[in-house]
Amino acid sequence: MSEPRKPSREITQIAGRPLRPSTLMMGYGYDPVLSEGSLKPPIFLTSTFVFESAEAGKRHFEGITGKRAGGAEGLVYSRFNGPNQEILENRLSVWDGAEDALVFSSGMTAICILMMAFCQSGDVIVHSGPLYAASEGFVAKVLGKFGVSYLDFPAGATREELDAVLAQAKAQADERGGKVAMIYLESPANPTNALVDIEAVRDARDAVLDRDVTPIAIDNTFLGPLWQSPLRHGADIVAYSLTKYAGGHSDLVAGGVSGTKRWVDPVRALRNTMGGILDPNTSWMLLRSLETLEIRMQRATENAIKVCDFLKDHPKVAGLGFLGLLPEGSQQDIYRRHCAGPGSTFSLFIRGGEAEAFRFLDSLKVAKLAVSLGGTETLASHPAAMTHLSVPPERKAQLGITDNLVRVSIGIEDSGDLIADFEQALAAV
Numbered sequence: 490m491s492e493p494r495k496p497s498r499e500i501t502q503i504a505g506r507p508l509r510p511s512t513l514m515m516g517y518g519y520d521p522v523l524s525e526g527s528l529k530p531p532i533f534l535t536s537t538f539v540f541e542s543a544e545a546g547k548r549h550f551e552g553i554t555g556k557r558a559g560g561a562e563g564l565v566y567s568r569f570n571g572p573n574q575e576i577l578e579n580r581l582s583v584w585d586g587a588e589d590a591l592v593f594s595s596g597m598t599a600i601c602i603l604m605m606a607f608c609q610s611g612d613v614i615v616h617s618g619p620l621y622a623a624s625e626g627f628v629a630k631v632l633g634k635f636g637v638s639y640l641d642f643p644a645g646a647t648r649e650e651l652d653a654v655l656a657q658a659k660a661q662a663d664e665r666g667g668k669v670a671m672i673y674l675e676s677p678a679n680p681t682n683a684l685v686d687i688e689a690v691r692d693a694r695d696a697v698l699d700r701d702v703t704p705i706a707i708d709n710t711f712l713g714p715l716w717q718s719p720l721r722h723g724a725d726i727v728a729y730s731l732t733k734y735a736g737g738h739s740d741l742v743a744g745g746v747s748g749t750k751r752w753v754d755p756v757r758a759l760r761n762t763m764g765g766i767l768d769p770n771t772s773w774m775l776l777r778s779l780e781t782l783e784i785r786m787q788r789a790t791e792n793a794i795k796v797c798d799f800l801k802d803h804p805k806v807a808g809l810g811f812l813g814l815l816p817e818g819s820q821q822d823i824y825r826r827h828c829a830g831p832g833s834t835f836s837l838f839i840r841g842g843e844a845e846a847f848r849f850l851d852s853l854k855v856a857k858l859a860v861s862l863g864g865t866e867t868l869a870s871h872p873a874a875m876t877h878l879s880v881p882p883e884r885k886a887q888l889g890i891t892d893n894l895v896r897v898s899i900g901i902e903d904s905g906d907l908i909a910d911f912e913q914a915l916a917a918v
């Protein structure tokens with residue numbers, strides 16, 4: 490691992506009080522003294538970094554190649570690291586309470602490199618379902634080409650069901666001469682919002698498999714890093730599409746991975762070989778985004794609670810899939826144990842079918858008709874006809890991706906204006 494140049498003084502607590510992430514986002518990991526006093530980090534547009542001496546250059550490469558323990562020291566080459574990326578990685582670690590973090594050119598780059606870093610031919614991946622369609626496709630279609638097989642389980646699986654699928658995966662791996670390389674979760678799942686019991690997955694993994702061989706990774710895009718901290722509930726690695734709430738303005742594409750060094754280091758090694766690191770400009774934009782992350786996510790969530798409160802009893806609404814309105818049951822139990830807030834992305838079931846859902850979408854005046862989520866603006870889309878068009882009908886039915894389903898991501902506009910917009914669009918149905 491490459492150590493960033495250490496800022497001269499890093500204040501992370503005052504009189505024993507640890508500073509909160511929302512405070513640390515304004516300066517953590519950056520020392521103005523190293524950059525001409527500039528309050529904000531400059532954007533470092535350079536492909537390579539000058540060594541202080543030939544001996545220092547040798548030490549770098551001894552670290553990179555593993556000839557010397559401790560990894561690379563300092564900055565070497567921009568495919569491996571850079572100041573903007575390292576500050577961003579440090580700040581992402583703060584949010585997740587993680588030892589280490591990495592940033593990538595997209596959420597999918599992060600997820601693909603994460604999986605590849607731990608798999609080899611003969612191995613088995615176990616994942617929750619559904620996953621974001623591209624993640625599911627990567628496991629089934631791409632890793633499959635390299636001799637990695639998979640088993641999946643429904644997001645709401647019980648401890649008994651988890652034990653059974655992990656035992657089956659272990660038997661399959663033994664037969665193929667491989668290992669269970671990873672348990673990969675997505676919670677809440679895209680697009681159903683179904684939650685996975687991370688603690689139960691951890692307990693099942695510890696009972697059936699070897700925790701030093703099989704890490705638990707989780708895509709925390711929908712609630713993280715504010716409303717869910719999976720590392721505290723038993724996950725080893727957290728993955729993100731930072732394009733969503735972390736970026737938060739629908740103007741960039743990026744990904745992240747965080748966790749303990751033990752699990753992050755192999756991912757870094759593969760990222761640095763393949764070249765999936767985020768660029769300095771986008772890293773800088775994300776640093777700016779993280780300064781307002783808490784207030785954006787709080788406001789969007791407050792708005793979503795108000796909008797869903799309006800929608801829940803509307804005669805043209807057949808149902809709502811919102812974490813803030815879960816009925817009593819196992820999903821609510823997981824929510825209470827794992828989540829600090831419901832986020833602002835939910836499923837809205839319009840009474841009727843595709844025609845009614847389309848009429849609603851085409852009538853929206855404030856909310857924009859677009860895929861993606863987590864931005865300052867409210868977005869709405871139709872998963873069955875758009876993001877999940879390629880999913881076979883039986884799988885769609887199994888996942889509840891119906892023709893009357895509209896997926897909504899609430900932004901930070903005025904909540905009264907959003908309710909007025911939804912009211913007039915429902916009247917047009």
Ligand SMILES: Cc1ncc(COP(=O)(O)O)c(C=O)c1O
Pocket residue numbers: 595596597598621675679708710711729730731732742743744861
């Ligand atoms: C849950 C989830 N994971 C991963 C991704 C992929 O992220 P990106 O588009 O940044 O590659 C998405 C994108 O929508 C997503 O919703």
